[in-house]
Amino acid sequence: MFTLKSLQRNKTVKYGVPMLLLIVAGSFGLREFTQIRYDVQKVKRKLDPSLEARVDLKKQSVMLEEEYQKLKEVNLDEWRNIRGPRPWEDSKEYQDEQRRSLDKKD
Template identity: 70%
Template sequence: MFNLKALQRNKTVRYGVPMLLLVVGGSFGLREFTQIRYDAQRIRKKLDPSLEAKVNIERQPAILEDEYEKMKDANLEEWKNIRGPRPWEDSREYQEQQRTRQGKTD
């Protein structure tokens, strides 16, 4: 019926089937390896329950109205945008220039 030599000469059987097995088998293998990674992270992240309760209490969401009150009290009229030194500039020399400019404008 089927000749073994004919199957060995067939390009689909010779190249396609191993490639298909490699792709499908690789995806299953990769899933197993990534699952090990996530399991290890989950084990490492476990905290003591009393410590976890303290962390959750301290992490209260910021209320928008409170943040607005903080910004309302800030004095933005005297704010100046000062450029930092470029990588090729000497930072100490540039800071001295900025200080002298601020002294002249104030």
């Protein structure tokens, strides 16, 4: 009888133990809820097998040689760097001015 009353008056038992139980139970509960979230994401990501096969074919069809040929055809000598406008500048006017100044240099 004496030990039960002393335990009821003890602040650690009165406040600490419920707090620890809440933290431990909360972590297990959160784990379950987050697992549901990841399970739903897995289900949404699954593709139809025929669609997945078509997507894989598109990825494999790009050849390095083909990309190299495309880059060889691009004329990089006539490329111009036109800076975009600052937030306080009018974009159309500034870009037209930049183009005119580059045309004059050529």
